[in-house]
Amino acid sequence: MTKRQLIMEKAIELFATQGIESTSVQQITELCGISKGAFYLSFKSKEELILSIIDHFMKKIAAEIDRVVRKKAEPQVKLYEYFLTTFQIFQEHKDFAKMFVKEHLQTVNEELLEKLNRYEELIDDAILRLLEELYGGAVEAKKYDLLFCMKGFIDGYAKIFFTLDRPVDLEKLSRSLAEKTNLLAKHSSAVFIDEGLMREMRHPAKNKITLPQVLEEIGRLSEEVEEPLERESLDLLAEQLQRKKPSRAIVFGLLQNLKNDEKCGWLIFLVNRLLDQ
Numbered sequence: 001m002t003k004r005q006l007i008m009e010k011a012i013e014l015f016a017t018q019g020i021e022s023t024s025v026q027q028i029t030e031l032c033g034i035s036k037g038a039f040y041l042s043f044k045s046k047e048e049l050i051l052s053i054i055d056h057f058m059k060k061i062a063a064e065i066d067r068v069v070r071k072k073a074e075p076q077v078k079l080y081e082y083f084l085t086t087f088q089i090f091q092e093h094k095d096f097a098k099m100f101v102k103e104h105l106q107t108v109n110e111e112l113l114e115k116l117n118r119y120e121e122l123i124d125d126a127i128l129r130l131l132e133e134l135y136g137g138a139v140e141a142k143k144y145d146l147l148f149c150m151k152g153f154i155d156g157y158a159k160i161f162f163t164l165d166r167p168v169d170l171e172k173l174s175r176s177l178a179e180k181t182n183l184l185a186k187h188s189s190a191v192f193i194d195e196g197l198m199r200e201m202r203h204p205a206k207n208k209i210t211l212p213q214v215l216e217e218i219g220r221l222s223e224e225v226e227e228p229l230e231r232e233s234l235d236l237l238a239e240q241l242q243r244k245k246p247s248r249a250i251v252f253g254l255l256q257n258l259k260n261d262e263k264c265g266w267l268i269f270l271v272n273r274l275l276d277q
Helices: 003-018 025-031 036-042 046-070 075-092 096-108 112-156 159-163 170-187 195-201 213-222 228-241 250-260 262-276
Strands: none
Touching: 003 025, 003 036, 003 046, 003 096, 025 036, 025 046, 025 250, 036 075, 046 075, 046 112, 046 262, 075 112, 075 159, 075 170, 096 159, 112 159, 112 170, 159 228, 213 262, 228 250, 228 262, 250 262
16 A cells, blocks of 8 residues: 555545534544655645545545446446445445535535546436447437436435444345336437536546556556556556557456456546547
8 A cells, every 4th residue: 555545545534523614634644654754755734635635535436336337237237236336335425425515515615526526527428328228229318317317326325324323225225226217218208418418517628538648657656566467557658559550459458457446447448438539
């Protein structure tokens, strides 16, 4: 674990138990067993630390949802797993999520809003691919409305995690929401959010994945991974992606070598999106 990862991990513990505003850099460094100087070598401020933590969670959610949509499985299984995976992440980090929702008005800024909007649009793209696979042209006119309904289900039912002190039956909840999505897809007719309105709300240029962005992530991971196979795969992946015509078969084979390492989830997401463009 790098010093930066240690600081983030311990900060999450403190933020979850006593809140963002009540947690000082001094408390974080004491829990980590490091000096303030060491903290500021990793993060310029507590605000940058908070942004990095949000960045970490949003990358995890986006990468996991994209993984579910891309996997080889029946579309209805993917629909169920979309809800299940999202709520599993919520439940795993519910203390921090609850704290952030409670305090977000004090910590929100333009940079954070831009990050959240960017990740939301990346997740939207994955959900739209799932809807097209599920229902094909039958929902073309209402797929954006369905997208917002599915996101609304997540937002609404996520409140359960903030009010109940016992574990939630995530499988039952996910089956219920998959059924509701199917009913809306088959029987709803009135459409509010269409392609035109969706285009007005989006910033596609900001969501374009670039090769330098992918190479930067490969470089970051090369300093963290320890397994020789993973290190070699990262080197070969960087080499392959910089070719004029990368071999998709080789790239996907290298990604297979990385898929079991949670740290590589965001890189896999970036490479898949880069090749989709």
